[in-house]
Amino acid sequence: MSVTDPTPPPAASSREARLAELIELHARDFRGHPYLPEGCAPFTLEAGRVVGHYHGLRLQTTLLALLDAGGRPVARLAQTAAFGAGGQPVSAWAPYAIALDDAAITYLDRLIRTVHVLNAGSRPGGGPLWLAVHPLHLAAVPDAHGAVFASILRRSGLRPDGIVLELADAARVAPQRLAAALAGFRSRGYGVAFGFNGSEPAELDRLLALAPDAIRLGAPHLRAAAASEAEQQRLRARIEHIHRHRVRVWLPAAADAREAALLPSLGADGWQAADASGSLP
Numbered sequence: 001m002s003v004t005d006p007t008p009p010p011a012a013s014s015r016e017a018r019l020a021e022l023i024e025l026h027a028r029d030f031r032g033h034p035y036l037p038e039g040c041a042p043f044t045l046e047a048g049r050v051v052g053h054y055h056g057l058r059l060q061t062t063l064l065a066l067l068d069a070g071g072r073p074v075a076r077l078a079q080t081a082a083f084g085a086g087g088q089p090v091s092a093w094a095p096y097a098i099a100l101d102d103a104a105i106t107y108l109d110r111l112i113r114t115v116h117v118l119n120a121g122s123r124p125g126g127g128p129l130w131l132a133v134h135p136l137h138l139a140a141v142p143d144a145h146g147a148v149f150a151s152i153l154r155r156s157g158l159r160p161d162g163i164v165l166e167l168a169d170a171a172r173v174a175p176q177r178l179a180a181a182l183a184g185f186r187s188r189g190y191g192v193a194f195g196f197n198g199s200e201p202a203e204l205d206r207l208l209a210l211a212p213d214a215i216r217l218g219a220p221h222l223r224a225a226a227a228s229e230a231e232q233q234r235l236r237a238r239i240e241h242i243h244r245h246r247v248r249v250w251l252p253a254a255a256d257a258r259e260a261a262l263l264p265s266l267g268a269d270g271w272q273a274a275d276a277s278g279s280l281p
Helices: 011-030 102-121 135-140 147-155 175-187 201-208 219-227 229-244 257-265
Strands: 043-046 049-054 057-068 073-083 129-133 163-167 191-196 214-217 248-251 270-272
Touching (some): 011 043, 011 102, 011 147, 043 102, 049 102, 073 102, 102 129, 102 147, 129 135, 135 175, 175 191, 191 201, 201 214, 219 229, 219 257
Parallel strands (some): 073 129, 163 191, 191 214, 214 248, 248 270
Antiparallel strands (some): 043 049
C-alpha cells in the first residue's frame, strides 16, 4: 500500500503571493487619480486572477492561443473581459466610452495592459504576448512611446521583446504620430502588429508601408471567404500581397466548421484558436 503525501504543491500559493506583491507595487502608479473612487483599489486578486477597476467596471483577462499553420500554439492574445457593477458583461470598449480626455485614456489603456501582464506573467510560457493599444492612447502620448510600459514590464519580470503591441483602427491616428509611436516601440524591442478589418487596398498598403511585424485580419475577411469562392481568391491574394512585404499574417478564429476547414488552405502564418483553450484556468 503506497502512502501519498497530502501536502499540496506550493506553486499556486507561491504564484498568488508573488501576484499580491506585484499588485501592491503597480498600484502606486494608479492610486490618487480621479478615475479611481476614493477607497477603491486599482487592482484586486480574486481566485488567482488580477482584476482591474475603473469607474465601477471590473476588467479581467482572457488569454487566447494564436496557432501556427500546423495548429501549434505559438503566442498568446490577451483580450479584455469587462463587467458592470452588478456582474453583467459589457463591451470591452465600454471603459473607453467613459474615458473623456487624454489623461483618462492614457490611464485606462495602461491599467488594462497592466492587468493582462500580471495575469499572463503569472502563467509563463506560450510564446509572445499580444496586447492591444488603443488608437486614442497613441494620439494622447506625445513622445517616448512604450517607455512607461517598459518599466511596468520590468517590474513584472518581463521584457518588451516578449510583447507584441497590436494597433487597431490605426487610421484614427495622424500618420506622423503613428510613425513616431512605431519607432518608439521598436527602439525598445517591442513587436508591432496591426489589426485590419477593412477591404480597401490603399488602407492596407498604408499599414504595410510602416513595416509591421504582422497583420491580424479581422473576422469579416474569413466570413466573406467562407461564403464564396471569389472571396476566397481575394483573401488568398491579400495574404500573398502582405507576405510580399515580408509581414506575417494571422487570421481570426473560425466561427463554424466551414471556416475551420478553410483556414489551412488560405496561406496565412496562423490563426486564433477557436475556443478558450488558451484562456486562464
